[in-house]
Amino acid sequence: MDTITQTLEQAYLSRYNDNAELINASCGATMNSHREAAREKFEALGIPTKALEDFLYTDMQPFFNHDYHIDFKRTPEKTDLYQVFKCDVPNLNSHLVFTVNGWFYEKNLLKQGLPEGVIIESLAEASKNHPELFEKYYNQQAKESEDGTVHLNTLLAQDGLFIYVPKNVVVEQPIQIINILNSQDELMSNQRGLFIIEENAQAKVLVCDHTETHNHYVSNHVREIFAAESAVFDYYLIENQHNRVKQIISTFIDQEAKSNVLGNIITLHNGVTRNNSYVKLSGEHAEAHLYGMALTDKDQHIDNFSFIDHAVKNCTSTELFKYVLDDNSVGAFRGRILVREGATKTMAYQTNRNILMTNDAKMYTKPQLEIYNDDVKCSHGATTGQIDEDALFYLRARGISESEARILLMFAFCDDVLENIRLESLRERIKELVEKRFRGELSKCAGCAICN
Amino acid sequence: MLKIKDLHANIDGKEILKGINLEVKPGEIHAIMGPNGSGKSTLASVLAGSEAFEVTHGEIVFNGQDMEDMAPEERSREGLFLSFQYPVEIPGVSMVNFMRTAVNEHRKHQGKEALSASDFLRLMREKKELVELDSRLANRSVNEGFSGGEKKKNEIFQMAMLEPKLSILDETDSGLDIDALRIVANGVNKLKSPENATIVITHYQRLLDYIVPDYVHILYKGKIVRTGGKELAMELEAKGYDWIKKEVEA
Ligand SMILES: Nc1ncnc2c1ncn2[C@@H]1O[C@H](COP(=O)(O)OP(=O)(O)O)[C@@H](O)[C@H]1O
Ligand SMILES: [Mg+2]
Numbered sequence: 001m002d003t004i005t006q007t008l009e010q011a012y013l014s015r016y017n018d019n020a021e022l023i024n025a026s027c028g029a030t031m032n033s034h035r036e037a038a039r040e041k042f043e044a045l046g047i048p049t050k051a052l053e054d055f056l057y058t059d060m061q062p063f064f065n066h067d068y069h070i071d072f073k074r075t076p077e078k079t080d081l082y083q084v085f086k087c088d089v090p091n092l093n094s095h096l097v098f099t100v101n102g103w104f105y106e107k108n109l110l111k112q113g114l115p116e117g118v119i120i121e122s123l124a125e126a127s128k129n130h131p132e133l134f135e136k137y138y139n140q141q142a143k144e145s146e147d148g149t150v151h152l153n154t155l156l157a158q159d160g161l162f163i164y165v166p167k168n169v170v171v172e173q174p175i176q177i178i179n180i181l182n183s184q185d186e187l188m189s190n191q192r193g194l195f196i197i198e199e200n201a202q203a204k205v206l207v208c209d210h211t212e213t214h215n216h217y218v219s220n221h222v223r224e225i226f227a228a229e230s231a232v233f234d235y236y237l238i239e240n241q242h243n244r245v246k247q248i249i250s251t252f253i254d255q256e257a258k259s260n261v262l263g264n265i266i267t268l269h270n271g272v273t274r275n276n277s278y279v280k281l282s283g284e285h286a287e288a289h290l291y292g293m294a295l296t297d298k299d300q301h302i303d304n305f306s307f308i309d310h311a312v313k314n315c316t317s318t319e320l321f322k323y324v325l326d327d328n329s330v331g332a333f334r335g336r337i338l339v340r341e342g343a344t345k346t347m348a349y350q351t352n353r354n355i356l357m358t359n360d361a362k363m364y365t366k367p368q369l370e371i372y373n374d375d376v377k378c379s380h381g382a383t384t385g386q387i388d389e390d391a392l393f394y395l396r397a398r399g400i401s402e403s404e405a406r407i408l409l410m411f412a413f414c415d416d417v418l419e420n421i422r423l424e425s426l427r428e429r430i431k432e433l434v435e436k437r438f439r440g441e442l443s444k445c446a447g448c449a450i451c452n
Numbered sequence: 453m454l455k456i457k458d459l460h461a462n463i464d465g466k467e468i469l470k471g472i473n474l475e476v477k478p479g480e481i482h483a484i485m486g487p488n489g490s491g492k493s494t495l496a497s498v499l500a501g502s503e504a505f506e507v508t509h510g511e512i513v514f515n516g517q518d519m520e521d522m523a524p525e526e527r528s529r530e531g532l533f534l535s536f537q538y539p540v541e542i543p544g545v546s547m548v549n550f551m552r553t554a555v556n557e558h559r560k561h562q563g564k565e566a567l568s569a570s571d572f573l574r575l576m577r578e579k580k581e582l583v584e585l586d587s588r589l590a591n592r593s594v595n596e597g598f599s600g601g602e603k604k605k606n607e608i609f610q611m612a613m614l615e616p617k618l619s620i621l622d623e624t625d626s627g628l629d630i631d632a633l634r635i636v637a638n639g640v641n642k643l644k645s646p647e648n649a650t651i652v653i654t655h656y657q658r659l660l661d662y663i664v665p666d667y668v669h670i671l672y673k674g675k676i677v678r679t680g681g682k683e684l685a686m687e688l689e690a691k692g693y694d695w696i697k698k699e700v701e702a
Contacts (some may be wrong), residue, residue, distance in 0.1 A: 393502055393503075394536065394540040395550070395554075396501075396523065397501070397534055398525075398610060399525050399554050399557040400525055400553050400554055401557065402525065404557075405525075408545050408549070408550070411544070412542060412543060414544075415543070416544070
């Protein structure tokens with residue numbers, strides 16, 4: 001037989017070559033100027049396998065090993081998404097934006113109510129409209145990545161979301177992004193995000209990932225966030241997908257002096273998920289708080305990877321990740337903390353706690369601390385166990401049924417992750433969602449969980 | 453109300469209860485005393501339905517029902533209450549949520565509707581006062597960060613909320629200062645009626661000055677070795693546990 005065996009990487013490179021004109025046509029020059037270097041990096045690094053230390057527990061190759069359709073051209077969305085997704089979070093008035101298959105929804109209604117100077121825009125449009133910002137920020141963090149999938153995104157990315165909050169401006173209402181995957185085809189999406197929070201500015205972003213149809217999807221997102229001096233930024237990620245979705249989200253955060261960034265990744269339902277969170281504390285007295293929880297069952301697989309780089313002195317980072325793993329599901333957490341030589345008076349705390357509900361569920365957890373000076377306060381702890389039998393008996397001895405008692409205890413276990421949501425209306429709503437999930441009442445893909 | 457017949461129970465294959473017989477009638481107060489490690493808490497746990505222990509022989513009949521296959525929650529709903537010797541701390545479960553769930557499960561069992569939020573809070577307030585439980589504690593997680601004394605008061609508070617037919621108080625007096633002991637005893641006495649009964653497990657006689665028992669049983673090495681009136685407790689206090697040990701070994 002005369003078949004040419006092509007590697008997975010080569011297959012994606014030829015997808016790019018065949019569609020380069022279309023891809024480049026939709027974006028500004030700066031975005032396109034990064035593609036060549038990205039191609040080289042992707043070729044060199046490839047798609048990670050378990051042979052790489054940072055990917056010990058999740059082989060990324062199967063994510064991509066499928067002949068996915070890619071929407072190189074935006075398919076116009078026929079339905080009015082504002083009619084379909086009506087938000088009923090009490091008191092949660094949000095600036096609501098949609099993306100569909102990675103593309104910014106063309107009918108996003110945004111202008112009203114946004115403080116002056118704030119930009120929420122299609123990334124493709126923004127790359128043409130604000131070349132100076134793209135010169136300064138676009139791909140500046142991601143280009144250093146050791147992960148080939150990030151460069152694959154840079155190579156193929158055409159659209160996504162751009163947020164810019166100018167100096168001293170506070171966006172009080174959260175910016176809510178609903179990412180919809182909706183296709184008759186088995187689809188790959190390479191969404192890209194760029195969020196710039198200028199000096200002393202503040203914003204909160206809530207991202208809800210949602211799949212409309214039951215096909216196989218792979219979504220390979222890259223988001224870069226820049227928090228300038230004294231900026232305060234929150235992002236909450238609600239992952240509520242179905243079992244056939246494979247999702248990689250790589251979030252890069254660069255923090256200047258006195259900035260305060262909180263990330264909270266809540267995985268309620270997924271297929272296979274890999275969340276990469278890269279935080280660089282580049283200015284003194286910056287604070288990063290990274291939280292996450294995952295509730296998995298059946299054959300779901302969740303892997304959170306974090307890398308916190310204490311590049312300068314006097315910064316603080318806290319990490320808290322909690323998983324409840326049921327059935328045959330698999331969880332992984334890997335937390336790297338790097339404290340550089342000059343980064344004295346660093347405080348870095350990392351905690352990962354997990355409950356296995358069955359003997360078949362599995363958890364892999366591995367902290368990795370690299371500390372290059374003596375003047376630091378660092379701690380890390382990881383525990384994996386079962387539900388506390390004494391607590392279970394205590395609750396039951398008061399008349400609470402076993403199943404209800406288990407729900408109370410699982411919910412209690414996740415409580416400190418949820419308590420860290422810095423917006424009360426959102427906190428209450430997400431708590432309700434989590435409780436519904438524990439009770440098996442959460443619709444897995446019919447309508448966005450936050451909004452329907 | 454409660455009949456225990458020749459009860460044997462094991463943990464990890466080791467026999468702890470070695471043939472207990474006890475009958476408790478409505479309106480009665482029974483005290484169970486005995487040296488540490490005799491099996492008092494084991495008996496209490498077995499009565500409450502703990503699955504950590506295996507009942508190997510004998511039977512427990514509560515209100516005419518054989519309890520053998522009854523889950524802990526069913527026993528509770530039928531009116532059995534255990535005040536734990538070591539109440540468990542449950543971070544993240546609020547006292548309010550815990551008690552509301554428990555009270556409503558009891559009400560459902562009795563065919564009653566769930567309490568409205570305001571009725572429930574009123575009930576909480578009333579019962580908190582009964583045991584002088586610090587209001588702030590009720591807003592916290594179950595037993596989390598409570599002092600030893602607060603945990604014991606919290607047990608009696610829960611008892612007041614659930615209005616059981618039979619209460620088993622496992623060393624509710626241990627670690628309590630005399631004021632707290634009076635408050636706890638007072639709470640128990642206020643909840644007393646001719647229809648309900650109490651088993652007081654204690655190491656010392658002092659509590660029995662406040663909660664006066666009709667019967668005193670001495671449990672030793674998994675068996676009730678002596679039963680008497682309240683004067684037996686006095687005698688035990690005067691002569692010490694070595695006296696009973698010697699008597700039994702003889
Ligand atoms: N969970 C357990 N595992 C093993 N042995 C136990 C356990 N609980 C109690 N025991 C043993 O059972 C015996 C009786 O204990 P317990 O009922 O707590 O006594 P008491 O309450 O009278 O002090 C002791 O020898 C104790 O070591
Ligand atoms: Mg005891």
